[in-house]
Amino acid sequence: MHIPFCTAKCGYCDFNSYVGHDHTIPSYTKSLLTDASLWRAAVGGRAVETVFFGGGTPSLTPLPEMQFLMAGLRDAFDILPDAEVSLESNPGSLTTEYLRGLRDIGFNRLSIGVQSFDDEELVSLDRTHSADEARQAYASARDAGFDNVNLDLIYGLPEQPLSKWQSNLEAALDLAPEHLSLYALTVEEGTPLARDVARGRTPAPDPDEQATHYEYTQERLARAGYEHYEISNWARPGRRCRHNLIYWTHREYLGMGAGAHSYLNGARFGMVLLPNRYGELVDESAAAQDGVMRHIASAETPPPELVMADALILGxxxxxxxxxxxxxxxxxxxxxxxxxxxxxxxxxxxxxxxxxxxxxxxxxxxxxxxxxxxxxxxxxxxx
Ligand code: SF4
Structure with missing residues:
Protein backbone atom coordinates (compact mmCIF):
# COMPACT_ATOMS: atom_id res chain seq x y z
CA MET A 1 0.00 0.00 0.00
CA HIS A 2 1.56 3.26 -1.07
CA ILE A 3 0.70 6.29 1.09
CA PRO A 4 2.30 9.16 -0.81
CA PHE A 5 2.02 12.01 1.72
CA CYS A 6 4.83 13.71 3.64
CA THR A 7 5.11 16.72 5.95
CA ALA A 8 8.07 18.11 3.94
CA LYS A 9 10.05 17.05 0.90
CA CYS A 10 13.58 15.86 1.68
CA GLY A 11 16.16 17.33 -0.69
CA TYR A 12 17.49 13.96 -1.86
CA CYS A 13 14.12 12.27 -2.38
CA ASP A 14 12.70 11.31 -5.76
CA PHE A 15 9.89 9.11 -4.42
CA ASN A 16 6.31 9.74 -5.45
CA SER A 17 5.39 11.84 -2.39
CA TYR A 18 3.37 15.02 -1.88
CA VAL A 19 3.45 17.73 0.77
CA GLY A 20 0.39 19.59 2.07
CA HIS A 21 -2.20 16.99 1.06
CA ASP A 22 -2.75 15.39 4.49
CA HIS A 23 -6.39 16.51 4.49
CA THR A 24 -7.02 14.15 1.56
CA ILE A 25 -5.89 11.04 3.48
CA PRO A 26 -9.45 9.96 4.46
CA SER A 27 -10.67 10.02 0.85
CA TYR A 28 -7.40 8.43 -0.34
CA THR A 29 -7.83 5.52 2.09
CA LYS A 30 -11.35 4.97 0.72
CA SER A 31 -9.85 4.81 -2.78
CA LEU A 32 -7.31 2.23 -1.59
CA LEU A 33 -10.06 0.02 -0.27
CA THR A 34 -12.10 0.36 -3.44
CA ASP A 35 -8.92 -0.60 -5.32
CA ALA A 36 -8.44 -3.62 -3.04
CA SER A 37 -11.95 -4.83 -3.79
CA LEU A 38 -11.21 -4.53 -7.54
CA TRP A 39 -8.17 -6.80 -7.22
CA ARG A 40 -9.80 -9.53 -5.18
CA ALA A 41 -10.55 -11.71 -8.22
CA ALA A 42 -7.10 -11.23 -9.84
CA VAL A 43 -5.37 -12.31 -6.64
CA GLY A 44 -7.53 -15.41 -6.86
CA GLY A 45 -7.64 -16.45 -3.22
CA ARG A 46 -3.87 -16.64 -2.88
CA ALA A 47 -2.75 -16.42 0.74
CA VAL A 48 -1.09 -13.09 1.59
CA GLU A 49 2.14 -13.59 3.54
CA THR A 50 3.09 -9.94 4.02
CA VAL A 51 1.46 -6.52 3.99
CA PHE A 52 3.64 -3.44 3.68
CA PHE A 53 2.57 0.20 4.01
CA GLY A 54 5.26 2.27 2.31
CA GLY A 55 5.54 5.86 1.29
CA GLY A 56 5.71 8.71 1.55
CA THR A 57 5.01 8.67 5.26
CA PRO A 58 2.32 6.08 6.01
CA SER A 59 2.48 6.99 9.71
CA LEU A 60 0.69 10.27 8.85
CA THR A 61 -2.45 8.16 8.36
CA PRO A 62 -4.69 8.66 11.42
CA LEU A 63 -5.58 5.57 13.44
CA PRO A 64 -9.27 5.44 12.42
CA GLU A 65 -8.23 5.32 8.74
CA MET A 66 -5.64 2.66 9.54
CA GLN A 67 -8.28 0.56 11.30
CA PHE A 68 -10.61 1.00 8.34
CA LEU A 69 -7.84 0.06 5.89
CA MET A 70 -6.69 -3.06 7.71
CA ALA A 71 -10.26 -4.29 8.23
CA GLY A 72 -10.98 -3.73 4.54
CA LEU A 73 -7.81 -5.53 3.46
CA ARG A 74 -8.69 -8.51 5.63
CA ASP A 75 -12.15 -8.58 3.98
CA ALA A 76 -10.70 -8.41 0.48
CA PHE A 77 -7.76 -10.80 0.85
CA ASP A 78 -6.78 -13.96 2.71
CA ILE A 79 -4.12 -12.43 4.98
CA LEU A 80 -2.40 -15.25 6.86
CA PRO A 81 -2.59 -15.13 10.68
CA ASP A 82 1.22 -15.02 10.89
CA ALA A 83 1.64 -12.46 8.08
CA GLU A 84 4.33 -9.83 8.47
CA VAL A 85 2.49 -6.49 8.58
CA SER A 86 4.88 -3.53 8.33
CA LEU A 87 4.56 0.22 8.43
CA GLU A 88 7.13 2.75 7.30
CA SER A 89 7.22 5.75 9.57
CA ASN A 90 9.02 8.98 10.31
CA PRO A 91 9.95 9.95 13.86
CA GLY A 92 7.93 13.18 14.04
CA SER A 93 4.62 11.40 13.51
CA LEU A 94 4.88 8.65 16.14
CA THR A 95 3.36 8.53 19.63
CA THR A 96 3.05 5.52 21.92
CA GLU A 97 -0.75 5.76 21.76
CA TYR A 98 -0.71 5.70 17.95
CA LEU A 99 1.75 2.81 17.90
CA ARG A 100 -0.34 0.82 20.42
CA GLY A 101 -3.28 1.35 18.12
CA LEU A 102 -1.26 -0.05 15.22
CA ARG A 103 -0.31 -3.11 17.27
CA ASP A 104 -3.98 -3.65 18.15
CA ILE A 105 -4.96 -3.80 14.47
CA GLY A 106 -2.21 -6.25 13.56
CA PHE A 107 0.93 -4.32 12.67
CA ASN A 108 3.92 -6.34 13.88
CA ARG A 109 6.91 -4.65 12.19
CA LEU A 110 7.85 -0.98 12.24
CA SER A 111 10.41 0.74 10.05
CA ILE A 112 11.60 4.14 11.27
CA GLY A 113 13.22 6.61 8.86
CA VAL A 114 15.94 7.88 11.17
CA GLN A 115 18.51 8.63 8.40
CA SER A 116 21.01 10.16 10.86
CA PHE A 117 21.57 10.60 14.59
CA ASP A 118 23.37 13.89 13.96
CA ASP A 119 21.15 17.00 14.07
CA GLU A 120 23.31 18.94 11.61
CA GLU A 121 23.18 16.08 9.13
CA LEU A 122 19.41 15.86 9.57
CA VAL A 123 19.10 19.54 8.67
CA SER A 124 21.34 19.05 5.63
CA LEU A 125 19.02 16.24 4.50
CA ASP A 126 15.93 18.47 5.04
CA ARG A 127 14.60 16.03 7.60
CA THR A 128 11.96 17.53 9.89
CA HIS A 129 12.91 15.59 13.04
CA SER A 130 15.82 15.64 15.46
CA ALA A 131 18.01 12.77 16.66
CA ASP A 132 16.27 12.93 20.06
CA GLU A 133 12.89 12.59 18.38
CA ALA A 134 14.17 9.51 16.56
CA ARG A 135 15.28 7.97 19.88
CA GLN A 136 11.92 8.90 21.40
CA ALA A 137 10.07 7.30 18.48
CA TYR A 138 12.09 4.12 18.95
CA ALA A 139 11.34 4.07 22.71
CA SER A 140 7.64 4.57 21.93
CA ALA A 141 7.73 1.64 19.51
CA ARG A 142 9.18 -0.61 22.21
CA ASP A 143 6.65 0.70 24.79
CA ALA A 144 3.87 -0.08 22.36
CA GLY A 145 5.11 -3.68 22.07
CA PHE A 146 6.87 -3.65 18.68
CA ASP A 147 9.54 -6.34 18.89
CA ASN A 148 10.52 -6.15 15.23
CA VAL A 149 11.90 -2.71 14.38
CA ASN A 150 13.98 -1.53 11.45
CA LEU A 151 15.97 1.68 11.33
CA ASP A 152 16.78 3.34 8.00
CA LEU A 153 20.03 5.33 7.88
CA ILE A 154 21.96 7.06 5.11
CA TYR A 155 25.74 7.02 4.89
CA GLY A 156 28.25 8.73 2.65
CA LEU A 157 26.80 12.24 2.92
CA PRO A 158 28.88 14.96 1.24
CA GLU A 159 32.03 15.54 3.34
CA GLN A 160 30.82 13.12 6.04
CA PRO A 161 33.99 11.77 7.65
CA LEU A 162 34.10 8.08 8.54
CA SER A 163 34.12 9.04 12.24
CA LYS A 164 30.69 10.68 11.89
CA TRP A 165 29.25 7.65 10.18
CA GLN A 166 30.79 5.47 12.89
CA SER A 167 29.01 7.59 15.54
CA ASN A 168 25.74 7.18 13.67
CA LEU A 169 26.18 3.44 13.52
CA GLU A 170 27.02 3.23 17.23
CA ALA A 171 23.93 5.30 18.06
CA ALA A 172 21.84 2.83 16.06
CA LEU A 173 23.50 -0.18 17.71
CA ASP A 174 22.87 1.32 21.17
CA LEU A 175 19.16 0.96 20.42
CA ALA A 176 19.56 -2.71 19.37
CA PRO A 177 17.02 -2.81 16.52
CA GLU A 178 16.22 -6.15 14.89
CA HIS A 179 16.97 -4.82 11.41
CA LEU A 180 19.02 -2.09 9.74
CA SER A 181 18.57 -0.73 6.20
CA LEU A 182 21.60 1.38 5.31
CA TYR A 183 21.80 3.29 2.04
CA ALA A 184 24.51 5.36 0.41
CA LEU A 185 23.26 8.85 -0.37
CA THR A 186 22.60 9.02 -4.09
CA VAL A 187 22.00 12.11 -6.20
CA GLU A 188 18.74 11.49 -8.04
CA GLU A 189 17.94 13.51 -11.12
CA GLY A 190 15.43 16.31 -10.62
CA THR A 191 15.86 16.58 -6.85
CA PRO A 192 16.94 19.75 -4.97
CA LEU A 193 20.11 17.87 -4.04
CA ALA A 194 20.92 17.30 -7.72
CA ARG A 195 20.42 21.02 -8.41
CA ASP A 196 22.63 21.99 -5.46
CA VAL A 197 25.36 19.63 -6.65
CA ALA A 198 25.08 20.94 -10.23
CA ARG A 199 25.40 24.55 -9.04
CA GLY A 200 28.34 23.74 -6.81
CA ARG A 201 26.45 24.59 -3.60
CA THR A 202 26.95 21.08 -2.25
CA PRO A 203 29.76 18.69 -3.08
CA ALA A 204 28.68 15.41 -4.63
CA PRO A 205 28.95 12.37 -2.37
CA ASP A 206 32.36 10.74 -2.79
CA PRO A 207 32.01 7.10 -3.99
CA ASP A 208 35.38 6.14 -2.48
CA GLU A 209 34.31 7.51 0.91
CA GLN A 210 31.01 5.69 0.56
CA ALA A 211 32.86 2.45 -0.14
CA THR A 212 34.97 2.99 2.99
CA HIS A 213 31.81 3.60 5.05
CA TYR A 214 30.23 0.47 3.59
CA GLU A 215 33.19 -1.77 4.32
CA TYR A 216 33.42 -0.46 7.86
CA THR A 217 29.68 -1.10 8.29
CA GLN A 218 30.00 -4.71 7.14
CA GLU A 219 32.74 -5.39 9.63
CA ARG A 220 31.10 -3.54 12.56
CA LEU A 221 27.66 -5.08 12.12
CA ALA A 222 29.11 -8.59 11.78
CA ARG A 223 30.82 -8.03 15.15
CA ALA A 224 27.50 -6.85 16.59
CA GLY A 225 25.78 -10.09 15.50
CA TYR A 226 23.83 -8.84 12.49
CA GLU A 227 23.58 -10.96 9.35
CA HIS A 228 24.32 -9.06 6.16
CA TYR A 229 21.71 -10.64 3.91
CA GLU A 230 21.14 -8.11 1.12
CA ILE A 231 23.38 -5.42 -0.34
CA SER A 232 21.84 -2.71 1.87
CA ASN A 233 20.19 -4.75 4.62
CA TRP A 234 21.29 -6.39 7.87
CA ALA A 235 19.18 -8.35 10.36
CA ARG A 236 19.37 -10.22 13.63
CA PRO A 237 19.04 -13.98 12.97
CA GLY A 238 15.45 -14.76 11.99
CA ARG A 239 14.54 -11.10 11.44
CA ARG A 240 15.06 -10.65 7.70
CA CYS A 241 12.31 -8.59 6.11
CA ARG A 242 9.91 -11.16 4.71
CA HIS A 243 8.21 -8.59 2.51
CA ASN A 244 11.34 -7.44 0.71
CA LEU A 245 12.49 -11.05 0.36
CA ILE A 246 9.45 -11.52 -1.87
CA TYR A 247 10.92 -8.97 -4.31
CA TRP A 248 14.43 -10.30 -4.14
CA THR A 249 13.34 -13.89 -4.71
CA HIS A 250 11.29 -12.69 -7.69
CA ARG A 251 7.90 -13.68 -6.36
CA GLU A 252 4.69 -11.86 -7.19
CA TYR A 253 3.16 -8.95 -5.30
CA LEU A 254 0.34 -6.46 -5.67
CA GLY A 255 1.00 -2.77 -5.01
CA MET A 256 -1.95 -0.43 -4.51
CA GLY A 257 -1.97 3.34 -4.33
CA ALA A 258 -0.68 6.28 -6.35
CA GLY A 259 2.52 5.26 -8.13
CA ALA A 260 2.50 1.73 -6.68
CA HIS A 261 4.09 -1.05 -8.73
CA SER A 262 3.04 -4.68 -9.06
CA TYR A 263 4.18 -7.96 -10.50
CA LEU A 264 1.12 -10.15 -10.73
CA ASN A 265 0.07 -13.05 -12.92
CA GLY A 266 3.20 -12.57 -15.04
CA ALA A 267 2.56 -8.84 -15.72
CA ARG A 268 4.36 -5.79 -14.36
CA PHE A 269 2.33 -2.63 -13.95
CA GLY A 270 2.39 0.75 -12.28
CA MET A 271 -0.46 2.95 -11.15
CA VAL A 272 -0.97 6.64 -11.93
CA LEU A 273 1.23 8.92 -9.85
CA LEU A 274 -1.11 11.70 -8.69
CA PRO A 275 -3.20 10.71 -5.63
CA ASN A 276 -6.33 12.65 -6.71
CA ARG A 277 -6.20 11.21 -10.21
CA TYR A 278 -5.65 7.75 -8.78
CA GLY A 279 -8.84 8.17 -6.69
CA GLU A 280 -10.88 9.39 -9.66
CA LEU A 281 -9.75 6.53 -11.89
CA VAL A 282 -10.29 3.90 -9.18
CA ASP A 283 -13.87 5.18 -8.87
CA GLU A 284 -14.33 5.03 -12.65
CA SER A 285 -12.99 1.46 -12.72
CA ALA A 286 -15.35 0.47 -9.91
CA ALA A 287 -18.35 2.13 -11.57
CA ALA A 288 -17.72 0.54 -14.97
CA GLN A 289 -17.48 -3.01 -13.52
CA ASP A 290 -15.87 -4.18 -16.75
CA GLY A 291 -12.60 -5.41 -15.23
CA VAL A 292 -10.58 -2.59 -16.89
CA MET A 293 -8.25 -0.99 -14.35
CA ARG A 294 -8.22 2.61 -15.52
CA HIS A 295 -5.85 3.61 -12.72
CA ILE A 296 -3.01 1.53 -14.24
CA ALA A 297 -0.71 3.94 -16.07
CA SER A 298 1.70 1.43 -17.61
CA ALA A 299 1.78 -2.32 -17.99
CA GLU A 300 3.85 -4.95 -19.74
CA THR A 301 4.24 -8.69 -19.78
CA PRO A 302 8.00 -9.05 -19.74
CA PRO A 303 9.48 -11.47 -22.27
CA PRO A 304 11.29 -14.54 -20.89
CA GLU A 305 14.76 -12.98 -21.26
CA LEU A 306 13.71 -10.00 -19.16
CA VAL A 307 12.07 -12.23 -16.55
CA MET A 308 15.34 -14.17 -16.23
CA ALA A 309 17.44 -11.00 -16.07
CA ASP A 310 15.20 -9.60 -13.33
CA ALA A 311 15.32 -12.83 -11.37
CA LEU A 312 19.11 -13.02 -11.58
CA ILE A 313 19.71 -9.35 -10.75
CA LEU A 314 17.30 -9.41 -7.81
CA GLY A 315 18.63 -12.74 -6.55
S1 SF4 B 1 10.06 11.44 4.27
FE1 SF4 B 1 10.77 9.85 2.84
S2 SF4 B 1 9.27 9.82 1.16
FE2 SF4 B 1 8.95 11.73 2.33
S3 SF4 B 1 10.13 13.25 1.23
FE3 SF4 B 1 11.47 12.44 2.86
S4 SF4 B 1 12.59 10.73 1.93
FE4 SF4 B 1 10.88 11.25 0.57
Missing part, protein backbone atom coordinates in the same frame (compact mmCIF):
# COMPACT_ATOMS: atom_id res chain seq x y z
CA UNK A 316 22.23 -11.56 -6.69
CA UNK A 317 21.32 -8.69 -4.36
CA UNK A 318 21.03 -11.36 -1.67
CA UNK A 319 24.32 -12.37 -0.10
CA UNK A 320 23.28 -16.02 -0.32
CA UNK A 321 23.10 -15.46 -4.07
CA UNK A 322 21.13 -17.48 -6.60
CA UNK A 323 20.56 -21.22 -6.31
CA UNK A 324 21.59 -22.27 -9.82
CA UNK A 325 19.49 -25.46 -9.97
CA UNK A 326 16.43 -23.77 -8.55
CA UNK A 327 16.84 -20.98 -11.14
CA UNK A 328 16.95 -23.53 -13.96
CA UNK A 329 13.87 -25.26 -12.58
CA UNK A 330 11.88 -21.99 -12.43
CA UNK A 331 13.00 -20.41 -15.71
CA UNK A 332 13.89 -23.36 -17.91
CA UNK A 333 17.55 -22.41 -18.33
CA UNK A 334 20.43 -21.99 -15.91
CA UNK A 335 22.20 -18.61 -15.50
CA UNK A 336 25.19 -20.17 -17.28
CA UNK A 337 23.04 -21.21 -20.25
CA UNK A 338 21.94 -17.60 -20.79
CA UNK A 339 24.70 -15.43 -19.39
CA UNK A 340 27.70 -17.76 -19.41
CA UNK A 341 30.15 -15.32 -21.04
CA UNK A 342 29.22 -12.40 -18.80
CA UNK A 343 29.28 -14.53 -15.67
CA UNK A 344 32.75 -15.88 -16.50
CA UNK A 345 33.96 -12.35 -17.26
CA UNK A 346 32.76 -11.05 -13.89
CA UNK A 347 34.15 -14.06 -12.06
CA UNK A 348 37.44 -13.11 -13.67
CA UNK A 349 37.13 -9.56 -12.24
CA UNK A 350 36.51 -11.04 -8.80
CA UNK A 351 32.97 -9.62 -8.70
CA UNK A 352 31.14 -12.95 -8.83
CA UNK A 353 31.94 -16.20 -7.05
CA UNK A 354 30.49 -19.69 -6.83
CA UNK A 355 29.64 -22.13 -4.09
CA UNK A 356 28.75 -25.76 -4.95
CA UNK A 357 25.09 -24.66 -5.31
CA UNK A 358 24.98 -20.87 -5.65
CA UNK A 359 26.21 -18.00 -7.74
CA UNK A 360 26.77 -14.88 -5.65
CA UNK A 361 28.47 -11.52 -5.45
CA UNK A 362 31.91 -11.51 -3.86
CA UNK A 363 32.76 -9.01 -1.10
CA UNK A 364 34.23 -6.75 -3.79
CA UNK A 365 31.18 -7.43 -5.98
CA UNK A 366 28.85 -5.96 -3.35
CA UNK A 367 30.43 -2.58 -4.13
CA UNK A 368 30.46 -3.01 -7.90
CA UNK A 369 27.22 -4.86 -8.52
CA UNK A 370 25.74 -2.16 -10.79
CA UNK A 371 28.40 -2.82 -13.41
CA UNK A 372 27.28 -6.43 -13.57
CA UNK A 373 23.54 -5.70 -13.36
CA UNK A 374 23.71 -3.33 -16.34
CA UNK A 375 25.37 -6.03 -18.41
CA UNK A 376 22.71 -8.59 -17.49
CA UNK A 377 19.83 -6.52 -18.88
CA UNK A 378 18.48 -8.02 -22.12
CA UNK A 379 19.69 -5.33 -24.52
CA UNK A 380 23.20 -6.24 -23.39
CA UNK A 381 22.62 -9.98 -23.76
CA UNK A 382 22.56 -12.07 -26.90
CA UNK A 383 19.93 -14.75 -26.36
Missing amino acids: LRLLDGVDVREFARRYGASPDDVYGDILREFEGYGILERTPTHLRLSKRGLLLSNELFLRLLPEAVEV
